[in-house]
Amino acid sequence: MSAEQQEKLGYLKPAPRIIPRGEHVISRDSISENALKVLYRLKNAGYEAHLVGGSVRDLLLGREPKDFDVATDAHPEQIRELFRNCRLIGRRFRLAHVHFGQEIVEVSTFRAPHHVSDDAGHTEDGGRIVRDNVYGTIDDDVWRRDFTANALYYNIRDFSVVDYVGGVADIQSGLIRLIGEPERRFREDPVRLLRAVRFAVKLGFRIHQDTERAIAVLAPLLDEIPAARLYEELLKLFLGGCALQTFEQLRGHGLFASLFPQTEAVLAREENGFPQTLLAHALGDTDRRLAENKAVTPGFLVSALLWSPMHAEAAEFMARGLAEHEAISMASDAVISRQVGRIAIPRRFTLVAREIWQLQSRLARRTGKRPQRLIQHPRFRAAYDFLLLRARSGEPVGELADWWTEFQRGAVIPEPVEPPPQRRRPRRRGRRGGIPNRR
Ligand code: ATP
Ligand code: MG
Numbered sequence: 001m002s003a004e005q006q007e008k009l010g011y012l013k014p015a016p017r018i019i020p021r022g023e024h025v026i027s028r029d030s031i032s033e034n035a036l037k038v039l040y041r042l043k044n045a046g047y048e049a050h051l052v053g054g055s056v057r058d059l060l061l062g063r064e065p066k067d068f069d070v071a072t073d074a075h076p077e078q079i080r081e082l083f084r085n086c087r088l089i090g091r092r093f094r095l096a097h098v099h100f101g102q103e104i105v106e107v108s109t110f111r112a113p114h115h116v117s118d119d120a121g122h123t124e125d126g127g128r129i130v131r132d133n134v135y136g137t138i139d140d141d142v143w144r145r146d147f148t149a150n151a152l153y154y155n156i157r158d159f160s161v162v163d164y165v166g167g168v169a170d171i172q173s174g175l176i177r178l179i180g181e182p183e184r185r186f187r188e189d190p191v192r193l194l195r196a197v198r199f200a201v202k203l204g205f206r207i208h209q210d211t212e213r214a215i216a217v218l219a220p221l222l223d224e225i226p227a228a229r230l231y232e233e234l235l236k237l238f239l240g241g242c243a244l245q246t247f248e249q250l251r252g253h254g255l256f257a258s259l260f261p262q263t264e265a266v267l268a269r270e271e272n273g274f275p276q277t278l279l280a281h282a283l284g285d286t287d288r289r290l291a292e293n294k295a296v297t298p299g300f301l302v303s304a305l306l307w308s309p310m311h312a313e314a315a316e317f318m319a320r321g322l323a324e325h326e327a328i329s330m331a332s333d334a335v336i337s338r339q340v341g342r343i344a345i346p347r348r349f350t351l352v353a354r355e356i357w358q359l360q361s362r363l364a365r366r367t368g369k370r371p372q373r374l375i376q377h378p379r380f381r382a383a384y385d386f387l388l389l390r391a392r393s394g395e396p397v398g399e400l401a402d403w404w405t406e407f408q409r410g411a412v413i414p415e416p417v418e419p420p421p422q423r424r425r426p427r428r429r430g431r432r433g434g435i436p437n438r439r
Pocket of ligand 2: 053054055066067069
């Protein structure tokens, strides 16, 4: 009998390590009231109910969980019967969302990895999982999770932590380790490549060497992820509070190139000359703003992520004789349309980026009534912030940026519009009783 057949029949199912209530740090005080309500109601209805995933990991680390996910043996319809405030969502995964005002507790039914149930039809060529809706028990469910640190269960029946995969030890030693055979698990779902980096950065963990080796080999698999899913991941990567480090690690692991090929091409070129720092500054600013609970817009992020390829392409158009604003407009179209083929960034955000770029050329014109008009533009603030960013990154716009700063304080007055060339001829004397302004 093959190992897989034995596994199917349950012979090799390893027993979990159960860490009793007194031997771990998780207390009910640090679990949201709503999550506790969900756990208890499931339990009282006779189902198994566990907190699972990122919340257990974060509680063990003494961090505040972003949200609470629950795993149970109740099926989605059974969950819905228990909660009035419940919606079933998802096609690939059918999940229950239990709503409490702003807070959503996500409840998922234990699932079996595809090979435990039947082998037919659950993976595409290359091993990618396309359907994953076969219900199972907790000791099936654990093996379909990604990293050991994400595969711990907190059992509401006895407040123990259930650990099948050595997750507690890996959390203690700060390791992100894929469960099972890394290459197969990355092939099943290449988004895990990005998740590995995201969690390593967010938690300050190292990526286990076997997992890391597989990332280096399998980075090209990112190309297979649908553009819509990549957009969701993009937000988690760059709006999670550690954008700068995440960017550096993504580049280090050869994953950034697949997300932003045009940007990577310029970065690679520029690093031989002087390094392109605008993106690094923008990501650092994003992290600082998030830390201060200030708003950040994906549109500004997009404008920074794609600035260097757009700028380079616009320069080529200008070298061919196009006016700056036309060159920027055409380069924006080209760069954005290539990028959204890769990552489905919604139009409302690519429009913001376009406007910010377009306004860069208008910011250079500061005579007459133009500055006063520009200041009223709804995107002026973002465009001005972007100009500051360019100045800080060593682009030759420092003087211009200072001018705008002073102008907004009312400390400088725009020069009058230069008269068009044909009117520069000396005028008749004494028209306004003064001496004509000759240059
Ligand atoms: P975060 O703090 O970012 O919410 P998380 O670990 O809770 O981290 P989620 O994306 O909310 O991450 O997913 C919840 C759990 O579902 C994970 O901890 C993991 O067990 C499982 N999971 C999520 N995505 C995958 C995936 N692509 N492959 C395997 N398991 C996954
Ligand atoms: Mg989560």
